[in-house]
Amino acid sequence: MKKLKYITCLLSAGLLFGSCQKQLDISPEGARSEGNFWQTGEDALLGVNSMYIPFDGEEFYGRGFMWFINASDDMVTGRINTNADNIKNFNRAYYSSSYTVDQWDMRYAVIRRANDVINKVPAISMDAALKKRYLGEAHFLGALMYFQLTYNYADNRAGVPLITPENNNDPNPTPRAANANANYDYIEAELKKAANMLPYLDQLAAADYGRPHKVAAWGYLSKMYLYKKDWANAEKYADSVITFGKRELLNNYADVFKAANNYSTEYIWSAVGTAKGPAGWGSILPGVMLENKGWGIYNGWGYYQPTKELYDAFEAGDKRREVTILKPGDKHMFFGAERTYSSVNSLSGYQFNKYMEPFTYANPVGTSVSPNGDHPTTNLNVPLMRFAEVLLIKAEAALMQNKNADDPINKVRRRAGLLGITNATMAELKKQRRCELAGEWADRHRDLVRWGDAQAAYAQPLHGVTGSVIWPARTFDPVVNGVWAVPQKEIDRSNGVIKQNAGW
Known part of the structure; x- marks a missing residue:
């Protein structure tokens, strides 16, 4: 019989799953089978917590998903890696290899577990307010997974398969939705349900920080509408966050990337992390971006290095540049000692500085940095969406409607130490x-x-x-490369029901 996996301990502060040593296989061998599991409030909590299990995957918010973002002009692969190079160069060879192929499967695992919660929890006799919140979590996480799948894999020619509460247990492969808008319509409905069910962040107990909240649902509604080019609704939901969300910019840009501010007023939604436990838990991105081998002190992975193009994009006097990028000669703290930045292996000669705070302390291993350099999580929650982005969503949506966007843009500029401007453009x-x-x-x-x-x-x-070319020009075909290739293993195991994106 199919087994369900659930986390064996309750969430501690900020979703610190690292304290859980293993998962419980709930099977029909004994009292707790899938058939009789969904009976109590405790069962509901375990079912809800199971949605988060894939978030600890190395490729979820650590390395794999970031390979797609690494295609941009802001960063390069860093260490030579054939498969990573294929991704950055839009080479068809990448989609049957590692790193990115599990993105699809892991996100559908979250979706199916969210559907289980939506299907099973309503019948459980338990606290009504808690039940409502659990259902809101499921609607939010399922919608978020679909959003990430849709903007990476779907366009006007084909969407991604819609696995819903109604067809969650259908053993037959589900074909792709007609187009991305079909997915966006579903995401819209799910995020609106989530927003209606979820509390504000400040209505959650501190032990539940890291769980979805109302403003996160509004924020992703706003971003989804931006991608859908529904400018009026993108502006509307950005305004909901700005006006009613109890969110503000932190005064100091550098403070955004300090673990003490994981749940500051700038927080909307993050990839949770902890250094606790034998290997930590959550996003490994800070360790992945760290100097390869960490100057002989910690096992950094040396990927995703900034380009000179990014460094030169900052205006003179922009405080964000040094917070964002380390360049040769910059002073920085590492394991309690001041160092002068240099790299023995960075392809670009730069390193991202945003996520370095956990590594600055003396003896950080086990407190702010994972004891396992092969799973280099930290106690810094890497932002997935923050208030500054909502301001910029508001600004973009306004500009696309021929409205003035100076106010939200200038809030971001002034925090960066720049003067305000008038009649801002795209x-x-x-x-x-x-x-x-x-x-x-x-x-x-x-x-x-x-x-x-x-x-x-x-x-x-x-x-x-140094100004030397570190990555040659690439050929990008908007018709083909505007979306990524569907992992070949998904096509194969659907017996061809799921079709590849055209051109890949």
Whole structure:
């Protein structure tokens, strides 16, 4: 009989799953089978917690998903890696190999578990308010997974398969939806349900921080509408966050990337992490971006290094540049000692600095840095969406409706130490998204694609700190490469019901 896997311990503060040592296989051998599991409030909690299990996967919010963002002009692969190079160069050979192929499967695992919660929890006799929140979590996480799948794999020719609560247990392969808009319509409905069911962040107990909240649902509604080019609704839901979301920019840009501020007023939604336990838990991105071998002190992986193009995109006096990028000669703290930055293996000569805070302390292993350098999580929750991005979504949606966008853009500029401007244009909006959100899951590559700028951007070579070419110009075909290839293993195991994106 099919087994269900659930986390064996309750969530501790900020979803610190690292304290859980193993998962419980609930099978029919004994009292707890799938058939009699969904009976109590405790069962409901375990079922809800099971949705988060894939988030600890190395490829979920660590390395795999970031390979797609690495295609942009802001970063290069770093260490030579044939498969990673194929991804960045839009080479068809990548989609049957590692790193990205599990993205599809892991996100559908979350979706199916969310559907289980939606199907099973309503019949459980338990606290009504808690039941409502659990269902809101399921609607939110399922919608978020579909959003990430849709903007990576779907366009006007084909969507991604819709596995819903109604067909969740259908053993037959589900074909792709008609197009991306069919997916966006479903995501819209799910996020609206989530927003109606979820509390505000400040209504959650501290032990539940890291779970979905109302403003996260509004934020992703706003971003989804931006991708759908529904500018009025993108603006509307950005305004909901700005006006009613109890969110504000932190005064200091650098403070956004400190673990103490994981749940600050700028937080909307993050990839949770912890250093606790034998191997930590959550996003490994900080360790993946760290200098390869960490100057002999910690096992950094040396991927995703900034380009000179990104460094030069910042205006003079922009405080964000040094927070974002380490260049040769910069002073920085590492394992309690001041160092002068240099790299023995960086392809570009730069390193992203945003996620370095956990590594700055003396003796950070086990407190702010994972004891296992092969799974280099930290206690810094890597932002997936924050308030600054919502301001820029508001600005972009306004500009696309021929409205003035100076106010939200200038809030971002002034926090960066720059003067305000008048009559901001899309060029300014694009620059602010690039400089504000560099190296984040906001996804520079996807921005270039949706703006229609990718082909021209990728036709230019990329340079390192010395000015030398470190990545040659690439050929980007918007008709083909505007979406990524469906993993071949998904096509194979569907017996061809799921079709490949045209051109791949």
